[in-house]
Amino acid sequence: MSRKQQQHHWVVIGAQGYVGRQIALHLKNNDTQVICTSRSSQSGSKMMRYNFFHSDSRQRPLAKSGDTIVFAAMVEDGEKRSVEKAMEFFVRNNAQARLIYISSDAVFSGRKGFYGEDDPVNPKSNYGENLARCEVIIQDSCPDYCILRPSYLYGFSDSILDNRLSNTRGSLRDRNKVYLFSDMYKSPLGIKTFAEAVISIAQTSYTGTLHVAGQRMSVYNFHRTGMELLGVSTENLIPTKMPLAGNYLRDTSLDTSRWKQIARPGRLQMTDNFFELDSSAVQQTNR
Numbered sequence: 001m002s003r004k005q006q007q008h009h010w011v012v013i014g015a016q017g018y019v020g021r022q023i024a025l026h027l028k029n030n031d032t033q034v035i036c037t038s039r040s041s042q043s044g045s046k047m048m049r050y051n052f053f054h055s056d057s058r059q060r061p062l063a064k065s066g067d068t069i070v071f072a073a074m075v076e077d078g079e080k081r082s083v084e085k086a087m088e089f090f091v092r093n094n095a096q097a098r099l100i101y102i103s104s105d106a107v108f109s110g111r112k113g114f115y116g117e118d119d120p121v122n123p124k125s126n127y128g129e130n131l132a133r134c135e136v137i138i139q140d141s142c143p144d145y146c147i148l149r150p151s152y153l154y155g156f157s158d159s160i161l162d163n164r165l166s167n168t169r170g171s172l173r174d175r176n177k178v179y180l181f182s183d184m185y186k187s188p189l190g191i192k193t194f195a196e197a198v199i200s201i202a203q204t205s206y207t208g209t210l211h212v213a214g215q216r217m218s219v220y221n222f223h224r225t226g227m228e229l230l231g232v233s234t235e236n237l238i239p240t241k242m243p244l245a246g247n248y249l250r251d252t253s254l255d256t257s258r259w260k261q262i263a264r265p266g267r268l269q270m271t272d273n274f275f276e277l278d279s280s281a282v283q284q285t286n287r
Helices: 018-029 080-093 126-141 163-173 191-202 219-230 257-262 279-284
Strands: 010-013 034-038 068-071 098-102 145-149 178-181 208-211 237-240
Touching (some): 010 018, 068 191, 098 126
Parallel strands (some): 068 098, 098 145, 145 208
16 A cells, blocks of 8 residues: 555655665655755755764654655664664654665575575674664564665666775776675665665555565676676686685575565666666766
């Protein structure tokens, strides 16, 4: 059942970041009333300053009943108790709105692969542990929520290429050798396809967790395909195996069958959706 007519406005937390920026752009292009927040204010910016960890910001409700909040800020690298306390305050003060929380595949250990939404989480990093804890807080305290778990997100967000492919492109253009794991697996998805999915899912009455991701592929193949689509030589892109020692996430690929039951996602392969971008971004690929 659509919630579109019920919503008054949207709030995008972290609208200056890679993910939040694209979601906000999609909403604005659809003439949707959206409030964009940023941790730091910049001259000329129309974004509202909002510091997730600051008590003055935390205690200020951002939305009312019928509104939708998309939480796309990456705050989970912080100290565990600080993140936990801030999220508890945030959810408590905005429980009247529909909350869409962007989590990730980092909540899994990577031992199994093809994880479903109901598989137990077992994070191996501080970031993953904080994500998992935030998920629990939202599940326990927010009556109308949806937790979305993507894997790698790639492509151009408002003409800015994602950091992973951008760094690889820069290294290869400098004629450096780049070694990437051929036995580490993810489920990459284009940023524009993901943004569309976030908005579409938010407009339903679905509550719970959804995996929103692309097809399983190795980290090496992900970068190789990306460079080929960008017209960058892959001569110095070298596949290598993961070392036995180390806390690597071997396979955090995601099962997206539940998402496909709710929606009809298209453009799941890199070759299908990589160039969902504007002309300025196309020109940048050849620089």
